[in-house]
């Protein structure tokens with residue numbers, strides 16, 4: 001078989017894998033949105049079966065044979081070409097898949113579905129002990145997985161590799177160590193005075209009207225509702241089922257306008273990335289993001305750098321005020337923008353302000369590393385959690401639901417996922433600063449309702465590049481520097497110290 005034929009066969013197999021995986025994604029979307037509670041056992045079987053089939057196909061030695069035929073051929077001569085990128089990434093995925101025993105993959109999928117249910121029960125009862133045995137099992141499985149796929153430094157490297165390929169534990173540790181003291185200082189210095197009337201966003205905001213406003217903003221930013229949809233779910237997310245089918249799920253709160261709206265903006269940022277990917281490359285690595293951190297950079301960028309700006313609200317506030325006249329008639333644009341940029345450290349990651357947010361992530365990253373090594377027994381998590389919150393943010397959760405049970409990531413088996421949130425913030429700050437340097441002042445554009453200049457800049461440098469480079473290198477190419485904490489710290493300092501303009 002000639003290299004060109006082998007490559008065509010590789011692409012065909014890769015597309016089939018993607019289509020099959022999208023069936024699993026659709027089942028997960030349904031699980032989060034409409035599935036009745038009684039469906040959980042059967043859903044666990046469906047998801048585990050598909051995970052097993054996907055694994056068998058992904059680890060098929062035929063992949064290895066085909067890769068052997070194309071590696072070293074003209075197809076990889078230019079390392080940035082789509083064929084070279086696809087071959088490089090398919091090899092990486094194949095090697096990882098090949099090393100994972102099938103029974104481990106199926107067991108992990110089944111345990112994750114059941115542990116998620118245990119997490120929901122534990123959270124409802126605000127009692128971590130309901131989850132302890134499950135979480136213990138999850139961390140044991142993670143260790144087995146790390147040992148199976150292998151790692152250079154520590155088991156945590158193997159976990160990171162799944163979400164942020166190319167990023168190592170020492171790199172993440174160094175970035176976070178540089179951020180931590182600066183963030184603790186900033187949270188202390190920038191906390192908003194009580195005179196900013198945060199309570200105005202806790203008035204009455206009917207959910208059907210929030211939804212209408214949210215969908216019109218999503219469309220205004222460039223989210224194509226013909227190729228995507230927005231539903232509600234207990235835990236917000238965005239998933240791409242295929243080209244032309246990008247699904248967002250959000251949660252509105254009748255008496256908390258900001259919480260639902262910024263979650264929507266966040267998920268729209270993810271959705272814009274997925275809709276910006278070149279459909280020609282669907283089903284191959286060139287049609288995927290290189291990492292979760294880079295995906296998160298897009299959601300954070302639209303949520304914070306765009307959605308908390310003065311210009312954004314100069315454009316959208318009059319419409320918002322019209323829709324919620326009873327609740328906002330006495331609020332000026334300036335007051336509204338001050339309220340949504342309030343800095344107030346709390347116990348909850350979901351509703352955290354932009355300045356304290358990364359401390360929530362650093363806490364989770366440190367704790368999951370300690371649980372993975374075994375230094376922190378899972379049963380001791382609640383105490384360690386509360387202690388970290390006290391030290392970094394000066395707050396104490398009122399119970400487990402408000403503390404270590406607030407996120408479902410670990411129960412879903414996602415260890416090594418949390419750092420991608422803060423990496424996303426670092427990438428976002430750097431990309432936004434460079435976009436502004438290239439395009440000119442963005443606030444003025446936002447004020448005029450022009451978001452397409454920024455979106456086009458991101459499409460060209462981020463979305464359409466697919467997996468061409470690891471996230472770190474893509475950011476370096478787009479901005480001229482490898483990711484560092486500087487741009488994020490400077491941006492927070494500027495925007496929050498002088499007040500949001």
Ligand code: ZN
Nearest residue numbers: 266270296299
């Ligand atoms: Zn996100």
